[in-house]
Amino acid sequence: MPFTLKQDPVLGVVEVTFTGLITGTDLRDAVSKCISLQKQTGTTRFLVEAFGCDVGATFFEIYDIPDKQSWKEEFNRRSRVAVILPDSAKTREAAQFYQTACQNRGWYTNLCLDRQSAMEWLTGTNATGKLAAGQG
Numbered sequence: 001m002p003f004t005l006k007q008d009p010v011l012g013v014v015e016v017t018f019t020g021l022i023t024g025t026d027l028r029d030a031v032s033k034c035i036s037l038q039k040q041t042g043t044t045r046f047l048v049e050a051f052g053c054d055v056g057a058t059f060f061e062i063y064d065i066p067d068k069q070s071w072k073e074e075f076n077r078r079s080r081v082a083v084i085l086p087d088s089a090k091t092r093e094a095a096q097f098y099q100t101a102c103q104n105r106g107w108y109t110n111l112c113l114d115r116q117s118a119m120e121w122l123t124g125t126n127a128t129g130k131l132a133a134g135q136g
Contacts, residue, residue: 001026002018002021002022002026003016003017003019003022003029003030004016004017004019005033007041007043011122012043013046013119013123014043016034016046016047016048017050018049019052019053021053021054021056022053022055023057024056024057024058024064027062027065028065031069031070031075032069034075035070035073035074035075038076039074044078045080046079046082046122047082047084047122048081049084049115050083050095051084051087052087053086055091055094059094062097062101063101065098066098066102066104066107067101067105070105070107075107077106079107080109080110080122081107081108081109081110082110082112082118082119082122083095083099083111083118084112084113084114084118085111085112
């Protein structure tokens with residue numbers, strides 16, 4: 001399995017880490033596990049890290065996640081997904097496509113340059129713990 005899930009119960013964030021070659025099936029499986037965990041715990045914050053992986057999924061498979069799978073499996077509409085921009089150009093392009101597809105369908109998804117900015121966006125706070133601009 002080229003991904004792992006880890007939940008931080010204090011922050012209420014689920015971390016998804018991808019490694020190796022990621023297929024469309026892998027992406028669908030990861031999303032299904034996140035949705036299942038969301039239903040069990042109530043979490044609505046997800047941090048996706050894709051360093052050192054290569055996306056083998058097609059754009060159609062990526063598009064299908066926010067367009068069909070998230071609806072079918074009843075992903076909470078208030079959920080936030082922060083994706084830390086990967087280094088690989090191909091994986092970065094796939095992440096940018098995913099963000100656009102999500103946003104066009106009304107899902108809260110953001111690309112972030114690093115872990116800190118991703119956590120700030122997910123939790124609505126800046127480094128000092130105060131609400132970030134536009135989050136109040």
